[in-house]
Amino acid sequence: MKQLARISFSLVLTATLGATPSLAQTPAAKPAAGSGAALLQLDDGRSGRGNLIATTGVRGFSRPESPTAHALIMAIGDYQGPIPKLEGVPYDVATSTEIAQRMGVPAGNIKVMRDGQLTLDGMRRALSELEERLGGSDQVFIYYSGHGGRQMVKEADGSERCAESLVSVDGQGFTDAELEASLKRLSQKAQKTIVLIDACHSGGVTTRAGAAQRQFTPKSWTPPDKDCVKPTNVLTRGAATAKAAGSGGANFVHIAAARDHEVSLDEPGRGGVASQAWLACLAGAAKDTDGSGGLSAEETRICAQDRINQQFRKVQGFLPHHVVVTGNPAMVLSYAARDVPAAAVAPAPTPAPTVATSAPAPAPVAAPAVTPAAAKPAPLAALNDIYQSRDDRRLVTLTTDKPTLKIGRDSIGFTLTSREGGYVYLLMVGSDGQTFDLLFPNAFDRNNVIEPGATLRLPRPSWQLGAEGPPGKNTLLAIVTDNPRDFNAAGLKPSGPFSVVGAVAAKDIQLVTAGAAKPAAEECSDQSSLRNIAVKKRCSTGYGAALLTVEEVR
Numbered sequence: 001m002k003q004l005a006r007i008s009f010s011l012v013l014t015a016t017l018g019a020t021p022s023l024a025q026t027p028a029a030k031p032a033a034g035s036g037a038a039l040l041q042l043d044d045g046r047s048g049r050g051n052l053i054a055t056t057g058v059r060g061f062s063r064p065e066s067p068t069a070h071a072l073i074m075a076i077g078d079y080q081g082p083i084p085k086l087e088g089v090p091y092d093v094a095t096s097t098e099i100a101q102r103m104g105v106p107a108g109n110i111k112v113m114r115d116g117q118l119t120l121d122g123m124r125r126a127l128s129e130l131e132e133r134l135g136g137s138d139q140v141f142i143y144y145s146g147h148g149g150r151q152m153v154k155e156a157d158g159s160e161r162c163a164e165s166l167v168s169v170d171g172q173g174f175t176d177a178e179l180e181a182s183l184k185r186l187s188q189k190a191q192k193t194i195v196l197i198d199a200c201h202s203g204g205v206t207t208r209a210g211a212a213q214r215q216f217t218p219k220s221w222t223p224p225d226k227d228c229v230k231p232t233n234v235l236t237r238g239a240a241t242a243k244a245a246g247s248g249g250a251n252f253v254h255i256a257a258a259r260d261h262e263v264s265l266d267e268p269g270r271g272g273v274a275s276q277a278w279l280a281c282l283a284g285a286a287k288d289t290d291g292s293g294g295l296s297a298e299e300t301r302i303c304a305q306d307r308i309n310q311q312f313r314k315v316q317g318f319l320p321h322h323v324v325v326t327g328n329p330a331m332v333l334s335y336a337a338r339d340v341p342a343a344a345v346a347p348a349p350t351p352a353p354t355v356a357t358s359a360p361a362p363a364p365v366a367a368p369a370v371t372p373a374a375a376k377p378a379p380l381a382a383l384n385d386i387y388q389s390r391d392d393r394r395l396v397t398l399t400t401d402k403p404t405l406k407i408g409r410d411s412i413g414f415t416l417t418s419r420e421g422g423y424v425y426l427l428m429v430g431s432d433g434q435t436f437d438l439l440f441p442n443a444f445d446r447n448n449v450i451e452p453g454a455t456l457r458l459p460r461p462s463w464q465l466g467a468e469g470p471p472g473k474n475t476l477l478a479i480v481t482d483n484p485r486d487f488n489a490a491g492l493k494p495s496g497p498f499s500v501v502g503a504v505a506a507k508d509i510q511l512v513t514a515g516a517a518k519p520a521a522e523e524c525s526d527q528s529s530l531r532n533i534a535v536k537k538r539c540s541t542g543y544g545a546a547l548l549t550v551e552e553v554r
Contacts, residue, residue: 063104063334064516066541067524069139071100071110072130074123076146077266078115080170083147083221090114091271092145092198095279100141102282102334103194104516118146120172127182134189137391137482137540141194142183145272148199148264149173149222162228164260166199167221187252191391191542194297194333196255198272200263200321216318218263219272246395246419250328250388253297258321265318273311274323277304288336291375293507294385295336298329330388335507379429379436382506383477386513387545394544395419398478404551405467412465412550414458414476420544421452422480425487427509431472431552435500436509438487439465439476443497450480463497467552476548479513482540487512515541 073096077089093112100110113126130140147167152160153175165173187193200220257264257274265273281303286295289302304323312320390396397417405412416424425448426440441448444463450456459465479485490508492499501509524539 062102064511065101065106066104066139066516067106067109068135068137068539068541069103069105069109069141070130070133071097071105071141071143072126073097073100073110073112073143074118074126074146075112075114075144076118076167076169078169079147079167079221083167083171084217086146086217086219086266087268088217088266088271089145091269092143092275095271095275096143096145096196099143099196099275099279099282102279103141104139104334105141115169118169120168120170120174123166123168123174124178124182127186131182131186131189134186135536136189136191137536137542138190139192139194139541140186140190141196142186143196143198145198145219145275147219147221148197149220150228151175151222152228153177166197171221171223183252187248190251191393192251192253192331192389194253194255194331196257196275196278198257198264198275200258215315216265216267216273219257219266220263246392248391248393250331250390250392252327253329253331253333254326255297255301256324256326259324262319262321264321273308274304274321277307277311277323280304280307282334286336287375289375290381291378291503291506292381292385292510293336293377294332294382294389294510295334296330296385296388297325297327297333300333301325301329328388330384332385332389332510335510377503377506378433379503379506379509380433380475382436382509383427383429383475383547386479386510387477387547389510389514390545391542394480394542396478396480396544396546398476398546398548400548400550403549404553407467407469407471407552407554410467412467414478414548416450416456416458416478416546417454418450418456418480418544419453420480421450421454422482422544423484424448424450424456425479425481425485426458427477427479427487429475431470431474434503436490436492436503436505437495438492438499442499443494469552469554471552471554473549473551476550478546478548479543480545481513481515481543482537483515485512485515513543515543 073093075089075093075096077086079085093114097107097110097112101107111126111130113122118126127142130142134140144166149165149167151163151165151173153163154160163173164176166179168174183193183195198219200218255278257272267273267276270276278300281300282295285307286300286303288295289299301323305320308323309320312318395418397415399415400412402410402412414426416426418424424440425438428437428439429435430437440458442463445460487499487509490501490505490512492501494500
C-alpha cells in the first residue's frame with residue numbers, strides 16, 4: 001500500500017489531477033463608488049493624532065457579495081415629544097450600511113428606515129416585508145440604533161414580566177417577545193440571521209457624574225409610569241438555549257451593545273460607540289486569533305470590546321459598556337484582513353467635533369495601535385469555521401466503525417447520510433495540521449451526488465483508504481451542497497488521486513465552501529427567478545456539514 005505525500009491515509013490507486021490558481025492570488029473586491037467603504041478613514045500617524053486620510057481598500061477583507069444576502073437598517077435619532085434625541089444616530093446609518101456590505105450584502109439589498117418611518121407599526125411592517133423577500137437560502141442582517149427601554153408586560157398565562165424593548169419614534173415599545181417571534185419566522189426562511197442592536201434595554205446607568213453628558217448620551221428611555229427593575233430578556237434567553245442538530249439553532253447570532261444592567265452610548269457627530277467599534281474591527285482591526293482565515297462573531301466582539309475599553313479609559317462620567325454575543329458566537333461573519341502596511345497603523349484619534357450635515361458619513365474609523373498579528377494559518381481551525389457556518393437547518397452525519405486505526409494494518413470506511421441531499425465533498429486535515437486534503441471526489445470516483453435521505457458508503461470498491469501514519473488525529477469534514485463547488489479554485493494540487501493544498505489556503509477553502517469563489521449568475525439577483533426550485537438550488541450558498549475525528553496509532 002503506497003503512502004501519499006502529506007496525507008496520513010493511503011490510497012491503493014494513483015492518478016493526476018489538475019489545479020487552478022489560488023484565490024489568494026486574486027485581489028480583494030473594490031468597494032462600490034459612494035459606498036461607506038469609500039469614506040472609511042484612518043489616522044495616518046505622520047502629522048499627529050486626528051490627521052485623517054482616506055484609505056479605501058487598504059484594510060480588511062470584505063465578504064464577497066451575495067445576491068441572497070439582505071439587510072434591514074432601522075435608525076431613530078429624532079424622537080418625538082419628551083424622548084431625548086440621539087444626535088449620533090444619523091451617522092449610524094452609514095456605519096451600519098458599511099457593516100452590511102462588509103458582510104456581503106449588495107447595496108441594492110439594503111433597506112434603510114429612519115425616524116418617522118419607525119412607529120411601532122412601521123417596525124412591524126419592516127420586519128414583515130423583509131420576511132416576504134426571503135427565498136429560503138438567504139442571509140439576513142438586521143440593525144437597530146435608537147433608545148431601548150423596559151416595561152411591564154402581561155404574558156398569556158396572566159403573569160407579569162419586566163420586558164426589554166426597542167423604543168419606537170413615538171415612544172411605544174417593540175418588546176423582546178415580539179422581536180423574538182419575528183426573528184423565529186425569519187430564521188425559518190433564512191440560512192443565517194445576524195442581529196446587531198445598538199441600544200440599551202435595561203436602563204441600568206453606570207454614570208459616576210454628569211460631566212460626560214455633553215459628549216455621550218445614554219441610549220435608554222422608559223416612560224416613568226412603566227419602569228421596572230430587572231428585565232427578563234426573552235430574546236437573549238432563547239438565543240442562548242442549545243438546539244438539536246439540524247434544527248437551525250446554530251444559524252442565529254444576536255449582538256447587543258451592552259449588558260442588561262448597562263447603558264450603550266451615543267456620540268454626537270460619530271454615532272453609537274459599539275457600532276463604531278464593530279465596523280472598525282470588520283474593517284481590519286480584528287485579529288484572526290486561531291488562523292482559520294475567517295472572523296467569527298466572538299473574534300469580532302473581542303476586538304470591539306478592546307476598542308471600547310480604550311476609548312473610555314480616560315473618559316470622566318461613564319464606564320465602558322460590554323458587547324454581548326448570544327446564539328452561535330463561532331459563526332463566521334467576514335474574513336481576516338489582508339496584509340496591512342505598517343505606515344497605515346497609528347493610535348486612535350481624539351473624538352472629532354460634531355459637524356452638521358444633511359447626509360452624515362460614517363465617523364472616521366481609527367486603526368488599532370498595533371497591526372493585528374494574524375495567527376499562523378491553521379487548517380483545523382478553518383474546518384471548524386466551515387462547520388460552524390453551515391446551514392444548521394440541514395442534517396448531515398458522518399460516522400465510522402473504526403475511530404482508532406492501527407498504522408500499516410487497518411483500512412477505514414465512512415458512512416455518510418444527508419437528510420436534504422446534494423453534492424458531497426470530504427476534506428481532511430491530518431495529524432501534522434499543515435495541509436488540506438480533498439479525499440472525495442477524486443480522480444477515480446467523481447460521482448459525489450447523494451439523494452435526500454440516502455446513505456453513502458465511502459470508499460467505494462474502486463479505491464481504498466489505509467492507515468499509514470504518522471500517529472495522531474485526523475479530522476474529516478463532510479460537506480453537502482446544493483450545487484457543485486470547485487475546490488481547485490483554492491489552489492489544490494494533485495497528490496496521487498487526491499488533491500492537496502497548504503495551510504496558507506485557509507481563507508480560500510472557506511470562500512469556496514461558502515460558494516463565494518465565483519461571481520453569482522444574473523438569475524440569482526432576480527427575485528422572481530428564485531421562485532423556481534431549480535434556480536434556487538443553483539443560486540444557493542447553503543450547505544450541511546459534519547465533523548469526524550479518526551486516530552492513527554502504532
